[in-house]
Amino acid sequence: MHDKPQKPLLPHLSTGLIHHPYLAPSGFEAPQPGVFKASTVYFPSVAAMRQREWKDKSSYTYGLHGTPTTYLLEERLCALEGGLQCVLVPSGLAALALVALSVLTTGDEVLIPDNAYGPNKALAQGELRHFGISHRFYDPMDPEDLSRHITPQTRLVWLEAPGSVSMEFPNLPELVRRCRAHGVLCALDNTWGAGLAFKPFDLLEDAALTPSESGSQGSLSVDISAHALTKYPSGGGDVLMGSVITRDAALHLKIKLCHMRLGLGVAANDAETVLRSLPSMDLRYKAHDQTARALAAWWQTQSQCSQLMHPAFEGSPGHAHWQALCDRNTGQGLAAGLFSVMIDARFSQAQVDAFCDGLKLFKIGYSWGGPVSLVVPYDIASMRSTWPSHLRPGTLVRFSTGLESAHDLILDLHQAVQAHLPIA
Template sequence: MDKSCAITRLIHPEKQVPQKFGSVQPAVYRASTVFFESTQAMRNRSWQDDYDYSYGLHGTPTTYALADRIAALEGGEYCILAPSGLSAINLVNFTFLQQGDEVWLPDNIYGPNKDLIRQLKTQFGIDYFLYDPLDASSFTPSAKAKLIWLEAAGSVTLEFPDLVGLVEKAQAANVLTVLDNTWGAGLAFCPFDFSAEHLSVDISVHALTKYPSGGADVLMGSIVTRQRNLHLAVLRTHTLQGIGVGGDDAERIIRSLPSIQLRYAQQDSNARQLAAWLSQQDCFAQVLHPALPDAKGHAFWQQVCGESNRAAGLVSVLFKPEFSLQQVDAFCDALRLFKLGYSWGGPMSLVMPYQLEHMRQPGHHYEGLLVRFCIGLEAIDDLVADLQQALQKI
C-alpha cells in the first residue's frame, strides 16, 4: 500500500482506529454497501439471520440496536422497523391478507388504515367488516377471517376496547390479532401479557413517530411479535418491498427512549388534569378520556391498564350541539400554545377538530363537534389559561 496514491489511501486508509470505544449512545452507521469477510461468509448468509449484515436496507448495528430496544419496550421477542407507523401497518396487511380473506376493523380505527384496507378490497378482493370495540359480540368472524385489528384506545374518540373479550374470541376462531399499540406505547400495558389470564396479541404495531421519538421530528414504525414464524413472514415482505430506515433517524429515537417513561407519565398527568378542568366547562357535552369513570370503555381500561394506571396524553371534547363549525374552528384558531397538528407524543400541545360522521358505525351518535387535544410537556397552568382565553373568544 506504500506506493498507492493519496486518493486511494483516502478511500482505503492505512490506519484503522481501534473500534473498542464505550459511550452512552451507540454509533450511527450509514451504509448501502456492507462488506463480507469472505465469499464463504457471503454465501452462508441468509435473510432470516437475526442480524443480517448484508445490505444497508436490511439493517445496520444502529437500526438493529433500536429494533432490540423496541422489542424490549413492548415485551416482545422480534422487531422489524419501517419508515413510518402507516408503513408498518401496511407491511402487516400486505404480509397476511390474501384474495378472498376477511379482515375485521374497529369502527374507531386510525383512518388511514381503513383507507388502506378499502384500497386492498378494490385491488385484491379482500373483504373488511367493522366491529364495535366495546362489544365483542359484534365481532363475528367467518371461516374466511384472517386478521383482526385492535386499537387501545381509539386515537380520536378514545374508547378503550374490550381487549380481553376480543382477543379471546379471535384466538378461539384462529384469527390473527394485531394491535396498533401507539397509544399504550408499551407503557400502559404489555401487549403480550395483558390480563390475569396472560393473554397476548400476536403482533403489536407501533408508530415510533409518537412517544418513542418524543420530538415530533422523526417518522418511524415497528412490528413486534413473540412468534418467529410471524416475524419471518413480515421480514420477507419487508425485504421484498425494499423497506428500511436510516441510521440517523434510528439514533434519534434511541436517544429519546430512556426518557419515554418520564415523558409519558408527565403527559398523562397533564392530560388528566386538563380532562378534569374541561369537564367543569359549560360548553362541552362530554369529555373523552378512558380514565374518566363515565368514559366508554372505562372498565376495559381498568381491566388492562389498572395495574400501571397509565394512559396516553390524549383527551377529546364534544362541544354542545349549539356550537357551530365556525365557532369550533375559531376556538382552535384562537389557541396560542396548542398548535393545529396531527402527530402527537412531542413536547408541544396540539389541537385538531374532527368531523365524526365518517368515523364510527351508525348507532354511535355523537352530539356536537369533536376536538382532540394532544397534551405536551408545557406547564399545566399555562395550558389552562390558553384554553380559557380561546373559549372566551367564542
C-alpha cells in the first residue's frame, strides 16, 4: 500500500503574514519621497552586521542612527544652508543643547548674546552651570565687547541674527572674525535666516580673507548652524524638530557621537512633513516677509508706536548690518516674517494686553513661521541684563505674520488699536 502524498506544511497564519516573501518592484517614483519607519534594521548576515557603518551614511544599523527618510532630509537641509553634514533632533532647543553638550566640558566657558533666545540662556544658567560650565553674556551690537569677554576658558560663542524679540541685527561677519582671531568655535542660531536670508557658511565669499578666517571652503563661515525646523522648514505650526549643520568633518563627528549617546531621534512622519514642506519654503518665506513689511510700514504711521524693530527698515537697530549681509547684491534682501513694535510708554501694560486680546486674526502664541499670524507682548526688562540703550521706553509687542491677506491683518490691527490704545 502506498502512502498518501503529504501536503506541504504551511506556517501558521501569523508567521506567514510576517514572513511573506513578496517585495514590491523597485523603480517607483513620485513627488513625495517614501517614509521609512524603523527601530530594528535587518542585516543579511552577521558579517554584514559587523561591517556596516552608520557614521558616514553608507549603510543602516538602527533606526535611531538613520533611515532613508532622515538621511534625505539631512542632505536637503545641508543644501539649504550650505553645510556638508547634518543631524536631526526633536526640537530647536534640543539643537542648541546638543551643540553645547558636544563641545563643552567642565571648566569651559560659553559666551551668549544678551539678546539671545531665552531658553538658550536658561540652559546655560541651569544644566550647563550644574556641569561646571560657566557662561557670560555679551553685547552683540559691539564686537569689541565680544573680544573683551573672550578668555582662555572660552570654548564656544553663540551668535544670533537678529536677536530674539528685540530684533537687533549684529555685524555677523565681524563677530565671526573675532571668534576666528581667538580660535574659538562660533555657533549660529540660524532659525530666522533659515538658509534663505543669508548663507551661514558663506558670509563673505567674495572678501579677501586670511587663512584663519576662511575655512576649508575658502569663505568666512560659522562653525555650526543650529536651526529650529519647527519654524519655516515645517511651515505648519505642527512639527517640533531641529538640526545641527557643520562643514568640518571632525567637528561633525564629535556632534554626531554625542547625538548618538544622548539617544536623540526624530519621528519618521515628522521628517516626512518637513520634507513635504521644503519645496514651498522659499515661496512661503517671501510671502511672510512681504506681509511683515506691509504691517511694519503701517505701524510706522501710528503714534502709538514709539519704535519699530524690523531689520529691513532704516532706523531699526542694526539695519545697516542687515543691508550689508542680506541685501548686498540685489537690493531685494529677505527679512523673514517677524518684527516687533514698542508701544509708547504712556500706555499701560494692561492696555497693551487688552490690545493683544482684542485682535481677531492674530492668535496669542509662541513660535512663528506657520500659516496663522501670532502676537505676544514681552517684558524686555526681565529678559536683558540691562535695558538696551537703543530701545525706547514702552512695552514691546512681537508679531509673526502668517499667510493671511496683509490688508485683512492691517484692518485687524486698526480695530484693536482704536478700541484699546486710543489717543487722548
